[in-house]
Amino acid sequence: MSRYCCFALSLITLVFTLGCPQPKPPVVEEKRPSGPFKLLVLDDPQLADAIEREWQAREERPLELTKSTAAELLKGEKVDADAVIYPPQLLGELIAREWIEPLPESLQDNEALDLNDIFPAVRRMELDWGGKTYGVPFGSQTLVLMYRPEVFEKLELEVPTTWVEYQSAVDRIASSEFCTGDAPKFVSATLEPLAAQWRSKLFLARSAAYAKNPSNYAVLFGLSSADALIGQQSFVKGAEELKAVAETIPADLQALSPAEVGRQFLAGKSAMAIGWLSLKSQENEAKLEFTPDFAPLPGSAKYWNELTETWEERRGGRPAEVPFLTISGRIGSVSRSSRSARDAALGLILLSASDSAVQVSPASEATTVYRNTNVGGITQWIDPRLTSEGASTYGEAVALTLSSSEAINLNLPGVEQYLAALDVAVGKILESDATPQETLQKTAQEWNDITDKIGRPAQIKANSASLGR
Template sequence: MSRITGLFVAIVIFLAGLTQAPAQAVTVLTRDGGPIAGPAIRHGTTFSKATGTDVRVIQRPFIGLYGEIMIGFVTGKTEADVLIFPAAWLPDFAPYLSPVPEALAESPLVQGVHPTYRDSLMRWQGQWKAITLDGDLHMGAYRRDLFDDPQTRQAFEQRYGRALVPPRSWSDYEEIRAFFDGRRAPGGTHLSGTLEASAEGGQRLWYLFSHAAAYTAHPDYPGHFFFDPDTMEPEIDNPAWQRALREFLTAVSSDQGPSGDLDSHGVRAGFAAGHSAMAIDWSDIGGVATDPDTSAIEGSVGFFVLPGSQDVWNPKQGLWETLPVPRQVPFLAFGGWIAGVPRASAAPEQAWDFIAWMAAPERADRDVTNGASGFNPYRLSQFEEHSRWSDIMGEDAAMDYLQVLRDSLSAPQTAPDLRIPGYPAYMAALDAQVGAVMSGDALPEDALSAAALEWEQITDRLGRTSQRRHYREAMGLGVPAP
C-alpha cells in the first residue's frame, strides 16, 4: 500500500470510528441508470465488505430527483444518508446539508481536487458542503482519419481557402460542419457534419450555453453570462444569445444520421459509431469513442477545446466588438456530480465515511477512465498521469485528450454554469422556449425574450437582492455592487 493510499484509508477510519462504533446501514439517493448510480452501487459493495456497513442505493429518474430531495428536506422525512446530485443544485440544498467534516475538508482527498471544481462547486456561502465525484466541461471530438485524408483536405481548402484543422472558432466549426454534412466516409457511411444534443430533456440547454459562452464573456465585464450581475436583469435575450441560439439550431437541424433527436448519450454513441465528423459533448466521449468495445473509429479520434469567437458582445455599450484573434471560453457545462450528507441523516459518520471511500483516488481513478460511469476527470493527478489514459485510449488520443482538458481548465476565462437558488425553474422556463423554437412555434428572438421575462418573474419571486448576491458569488465576483 502506498503512503498516500494509506493516508486515505486512515482518514476513512478516523471519520467513521469503524473499530469503535457499531455498523449502521447507509442509504444513498441518486439518479437511476448505469452512470452515477452504477459507481455508487459498486463502491457500496466494496465498502460493505471492508467495513461491515450495509449500503443501499435508491435510484430515481433524473427528472424527479430534485423534487424528491427537496420535498424530503422541507417535510423532514429525508430517508437518505448520502445524496449524490448535480453541483448546480447546491445553492438550494445547502441549508439542509451538514458541513463537510474539517478533517476531510483539509485532507489530501479534498485538496487534490482541481481548484476549478473544488473551490466553487463544493462550497456555498464560504462553507464546505459537499465532495466532488465528477468534473464536467464541454469539449469537441473529431475524426482524425477524415481530417487527415489528402483528398478531403484538398477539397476543403479549395472550398474555404484554408487548411482543414480542428476548429478554434464557431465560424470554423460551422464551415467544417457544412463541408462534411451529407458526405460519405470511407466504407460508405453517411456522415453528419457534427452531433449535438437536441432532444427535449436531453441536455440541449448546455449545448446552447456552450455556443453562447464565448460571445457573452467580455473580458472587461466578467459575470455577464446569464444575468447582469449588478441588476440581475436577464441577458439571455441579447444579440449574443440570439446568435448562439441560431447557430445551435443550425448544428442540430443538419442531417444527424439515423438517431434523430439526440441526447448526450446519443451524441457520444453516434460519434463512436462513425456517423459524424465532429461532436460536442462532455469528456465522457473520450472513453466511449476510443474504446474498441464501443467504437468503430477507435484509433482515429482527436479532441479540441470548445470553439471560441473573435466577436464578443459588450453588454454595457450594447454592441459587438472584434478581438485580435478568436478567444476560446470553455464552458463548465453542468459542473459535475457531488455528494453531501443531509442534516437529518441517522448515520452521518458512516455517510461521510462512504463518501470518502467512494472518492478515494484508487477508486475515483477507475471511475473517470470508465466511459460508462458518468464520472469525468476532476483530480489534479488525473490530468497528469498519462499512462493510465494511454493504456485505454492509445498514446496519441490520450495526449490530445488530456491536453484539451488541461487547456480548458487553465484558460484565461472560463464560463461557469448557472448556479443559484431556483436553478430548476430558470432552466425549465428557458428549455420550454427553446422547445417552442425547435417545434416551429416561435422565432428565436421572441422565444428568448419570453424566457427572459419569465426569468425576471422568478428572480422577483425569490428576491432580487438575495439572488444578485448568490449570482455574484457563483460567478466569482465577490461582494455585491451597491
C-alpha cells in the same frame, strides 16, 4: 495529435501528472461511530451499486444506502441520511432549503480529499458556494469537440478554435465528397446533443464565450439585480448558430444525448461531433476503424458587452473558450440531518479519494475524471476501444476544460425551472420559424418571473454565492 501548438504550454502540468504517478493518499484514520453510514444517492442506481461494492471492500462499518431521485427528494422536507450524492446543478437548491452544510473546516486539508488535486473549475463551479466548500466530487462529464483527423487533413482544415470556424468546417465537410455523391462516407458533417433537456445546456455551452467578457462576473443573471440576461445579443447569436448547424443534421439524429452523440461518432456517422464519451454499451461492438481526435469546445474572439451594447474584440484577438459546467455529474454533501458532520464528510471522502475514484465514478454515465492523478487512467471512464493515443488526447481535452478559469455554471435555486423554460424556447427556435431574439426575450421574462416567485433578494445573494463572491 494535439489541437494546436499552444496546447503544449497549457499541458505542461498535465504531462508531469500523467508521467509521474503520485502516491494514493489515505483517509485520515480516527475513531468512527459504530452505527451505519446512511447515504442517499440520487438519479444514479449504477453509481449507487458501485459505491456499495467499494464500501464493502474497504469498510467494516455497515452502509445503509438508499436510491432515489432528485424529484422525489425535493417533494420532501429534508435529506433523511448522513450524506447525499446528487447532480451538481442542485447545489444551490439544497443550500437554500438548508438541507446540506459545508464540509468541516478541520477536513479542508485532509490528505485523501486533496482539494488541490481536483480540477480547479470543478472545485470552483461545482463544489464551492459563497467561499465555502460544500461538496466532494464524483466526476462531471463535459462537452468536448470530437473530429476525424484524416478528414481535416484531406480537406486542409484547421481544428476550429471559434464557433465561426466550426460552422465553416461543418459547411466545408457537408459539401465535400465525404457527405455528397452516391456513396457518402458520413450521414452528417457533425452531430450535437439536441435531445429535449439537453438542447438548452448545449445552447448555453455554445453561447458562453459570447456572453462572458473580462469586465463581468455574471453571465446569466445580473449581479446586483438578478435580472435574466438570456435575451441579450450574445445568446441570440448562439441560438442563430445552433439553428444553422441543426439544419445540417438528419432528423433521425436530432434527439441524441451527449453520450449517444459520442457513440454515434465512434460508429462512423459523422466527421465531427460535440458530446462526450462513456463506457461502451455493447460488448459485441465492432472494433474502431479510425483513431479519433479531441479538443475543448470552440470559443470566440469577440464578446457582447452589455454595458456598451456592442461587440468587442478580445485582447490580442485571441479566442477564449468558456466551458459550461453543472451540465452533468455527481457530487456529495453532508446532510444537516447527520449525527456527525465530520463522520459524514469522511465517508464521502473515502469514496471520492483518488484510489476509490477508479472503482466508483466510472460506473456512472454522468461522470468522468475529476482529479489530475486520475487522468492517466481515463480509460476506466471511456470506451475501451480507443487507442492509448486517442484516450490520452481525450483526457487532455477534458482536463483543459475542467481546469479553465473562464468556466461558468447554473446551480441556483430553481435551476430546474429555469432550464425547463429555456429548453422549450430552444425547441421552438430549432423546430419552428420562431425568431431567436423574440423567443429569448420572452424566456428572459419567464426567468424573471421565476426569480420573483422564488424571491429576488434571495436570488441576488445566491447568484453572488454561486460566483464565489
